[in-house]
Amino acid sequence: MARSPDPALAERRRRQILDAAIACFRRRGFHQTSMQEICAEAALSAGALYRYFPSKAEIIAAIADRVGDEREPLYEAIAGGANVVESLCALAEGAIERAGESCSLTAEIIAEAMRDPALTQRFASKDAREHRKLSLALAAAQRGGRVRLAMPAQRAAGVLMLMLDGLTLRAAALGAAGARPLLADFRAAAERLILPPVRPIAARRTSHALSAETDR
Amino acid sequence: MARSPDPALAERRRRQILDAAIACFRRRGFHQTSMQEICAEAALSAGALYRYFPSKAEIIAAIADRVGDEREPLYEAIAGGANVVESLCALAEGAIERAGESCSLTAEIIAEAMRDPALTQRFASKDAREHRKLSLALAAAQRGGRVRLAMPAQRAAGVLMLMLDGLTLRAAALGAAGARPLLADFRAAAERLILPPVRPIAARRTSHALSAETDR
């Protein structure tokens, strides 16, 4: 008799439960959704569900991890891209659209990340990794002569991530439409932190160019 | 017989309930605190409490309003202060300390602000007012020759508020200690957006000064 545990089934069940939970949370939010509703959506009994997730909070934690994992490769892309500012704006736009698409889910994840110490820890270390990646990408672009940074790479990365967090928060609270106008502000700030390399021919502009409102 | 409603008592009871709720939320967080605990802390029965607040969510909403009202006068101070960047850093530091002081409460307010559409609305309009105040203060400082803005006042205000939101979010999630290091990054960015006025004698520095790491 097959009495040994089946890891493939377990994985399938976890995915099945997570998909059902996401569908429910999108519809009615995290705290308005009951475990019974998730069970119904997943076509499983309560007992079966609790075999794969020890609590409702763990379901949110698993969803948060999934979302966080999707975001990380985007930072990788910055190191490769030709235009750093453009890559950052694309990342920012992606964050807004993604967070706005299902704001209630994003809001819930942020809320839960702040409530649950275990999730906070995971988010903090993910954040540190992203910060390091962005710092390295900026420093590399500077060394390669593709940009001039207006401040040390680590500081610039910190500032950019503060703004990205702000954008995500707005998108979660106000929807993508509420955050999208701020993308232009983000771009303007990024262009002040990450400057194009000095033209090799001549640097004709004097410092008053700083106060010019439009540059292109 | 005194059978007419007593507005003074109602106001006193609401304050009493709010203070009790804040004490409980600080201790155990919003969702871990039961109405029974708030009732006990406020020395009132459940029935009495529901006479003054229609739901638990309304209690959080009232607390959120109180916190929001505390923040607004700080923006007023920027218009008056001599050094705009310094005022902004003080505001940022205040936001970090306040949010970090009772992170669980701040986290709950942010979470609830994103969940409850009525609260979202109130936050959005408060946010718009703060943005306008900051824009006007920056524009006034520029007109007064106290600063040169690296971009239009409205844009600069938008960027600064994105960063302030990011700082508050970090402080709520990681505590004041986790957010405090980012204050230096905030300052560096603010100094790139809000530049000191051109020296009247001579503008000797050429554009390569932009890439200098330290300026003072």
Next chain:
DNA sequence: ACCTGAACACCGTTCAAGT
């Protein structure tokens, strides 16, 4: 007018019993 506290409907979680 204001308050009490038992009662109600419902929630997340558990566990004896099935296959």
Next chain:
DNA sequence: ACCTGAACACCGTTCAAGT
């Protein structure tokens, strides 16, 4: 090994009854 679903403890909210 995996699943079921009734049962448990507890929650936010209500309401008949008191003063």
